[in-house]
Amino acid sequence: DAGVIQSPRHEVTEMGQEVTLRCKPISGHNSLFWYRQTMMRGLELLIYFNNNVPIDDSGMPEDRFSAKMPNASFSTLKIQPSEPRDSAVYFCASSSGTGPSPLHFGNGTRLTVT
């Protein structure tokens, strides 16, 4: 199994630009999660989907952030416009969503906004 695949691994952009992060979950997993990790705040849950439907987006910091899951094998997290305080590592994770099932994380996208 290929695991959760995220792209790009690194993204450097200027303030005000649009950024799109991509995620391919593990085949057969019906839940997908976007997390953000910083030294100050640790891992924060931004949004999660179940069967491609957004269930809870209360962790999305601002309207500048949006996430979509058009099908079971693809999700995007978009930031528009980006700001320096958005700099962080963004992780996508998937799970089978039954009981206390483990989260399988990708290797993250390190975003730097200058």
Added chain:
Amino acid sequence: TQLLEQSPQFLSIQEGENLTVYCNSSSVFSSLQWYRQEPGEGPVLLVTVVTGGEVKKLKRLTFQFGDARKDSSLHITAAQPGDTGLYLCAGGPGYALNFGKGTSLLVTP
């Protein structure tokens, strides 16, 4: 949001030493999970504890879930350099997990 506090934040020890890290909350959890994260990678699940008072062993790692299901501990016996990493506990009302900030462990030869 169910908050998880982990301690210590940082721990630097020598190979062969024993250590314990803690995960505490004021909330009751139906289960807690422990993950280890290495630089440049995502967290990887180590164990899930479900029952209050439960003890699980994974080689030299021993995990315990508190009787009241509000806290958990991870004990490592005879730590090795390969144990170096960020140890995270996680729990949630459902399957969307909240994470503690982690304990960063460094084991030197």
